[in-house]
Amino acid sequence: MPYRNNCEGASGSFFLVNKNYELSFFKIETPDDLGSFLEKNPAVGVPIVEIIAHKYRRNFMSLLSRSFEGHCFSIEQRLSVFGAADLVYHIVFTPLTVDGVTNAVVCTVVNMSSSRGLASMIKEYSHLASHQLRAPITNILSLSTITNYSKLEAYDALKLTQLLSDINTQAVKLDEIIKMLNEVLNKRGHVDRFDDFGVKAAHQHIVLVDDDVITNKMHKMLIRKHPSEKKVVVFDNPQKALAYILEHKPDLILLDLHMPDIDGWRFLEMMEELNVFIDVVIVSSSIDPREHSKAKSFLCVKDFYTKPLTIEKVNQLLDY
Structure with missing residues (x-):
């Protein structure tokens, strides 16, 4: 089965x-393929921390440490190369456990930079279906649940309720189709559930970070419906969100992944670089199992919610 067969053109x-x-x-496989990922040539008996390049060492060692606790991770890492195209690696941490004790971890590094053909096309299609197509649909799903505006006259409210019900029916159908397409494309993958992190904190000060204005309005409205008052x-x-977080230290951050300029992954990296360790819950339109796995690699990420948020999901998140 060689791993390479599943990553055409990869080494x-x-x-x-x-x-x-x-x-x-x-x-x-090929020394040049590892590019700037290694600080020096590896040798048996040498501490792994001395081999990994300083730029990537902290995140690598954090994942390695958690793998020795029995966790398995599969992430992608983009490495910058001066004067050339970036290198893209698929990195897998696999604990070797016997009788409940992990004595070693296998770290597999696959260079995906030169990957072409069907695997690359499937990955791109999966991303488009998961993010570009689902994003507006999740907004429709959210909007179609607002049927309780007290200021509307009864007759108008009835017509609006029927209209929103019809929109919701169609949106649900589209959403289910997209989920099936992604399950076909990612049938070897699975969604990693987040571990139980213990008793939830009393989240009173919440920051929402999402480039979609409608999404922000909807999520804020849902949180306002929670019995306890929340800021x-x-x-x-x-960028503005990060500046606010640094100054005001909120209790919880709800973070979208796919935003222009600074996406959610880079936002999480910036938090780590600034030693900001505040609970983060990913709220994304993505149903890609690889992104659930990648989210688990960040210590501050406590859960992954798929849009749209509902009042049930908000209560599950905020009740403690």
Whole structure:
């Protein structure tokens, strides 16, 4: 089955790390493929921390440490190369566990930069279906649940309720079709559920970060319906949101993933770089299982909610 068969045109290497965080064995397909990912040439017995480039060391070691706790991760990492196109790697951390004890972790690094053909096309289609097409549909689903405006006359409210019901029916059908398409394309993948992080905190100060204005309005309205009072601050600009978070230290951040300029992944990286460790819940239109797995690789991310949010999901999130 060679892994390569599933990644047409890709080349891969792997490293076996023992419980002392030393390199026990390794195989490098092509040294040049690892580019700037390595600080120096690997050697058996050398601490893995000395091999990984400083720029990527912190995140790598964090994931490796969590893999020794029994967690498996599959993420993508883009590496910048001066004067050339970026390198894109698919990195998999697999714990080797015997009788409940993890004695080693296998780290597989696959260079996807040169990948072409069917695998690349499928990945692109999956991304478009998951994000571009679902985004407006989730807004329709959200809007179609607002049927309780008390200021409307009874007759108008009845007509509006019927209209929204029809919109909702069609949106649900479209949403189900897209989910089926993504399940076909990602049938080997699975959605990693988040672990139980213990008792929930009393989230009283919440920041919403999403470039979609309608989404922000809908989510703010849903949170306002929660029995306990919450301070809700909304941002459609991630940079401004980060500045606010640094100054005011909210309790919880609801974060969209796919935003222009600074996307959710970069936002999370910036939080880590600034040593900001505030609970984050991803709220995204994505149904791609790889993104659920990637979200688990960030310590501050506590859960992953698929849009649209509902009053039931909000209560589940905020009740403690």
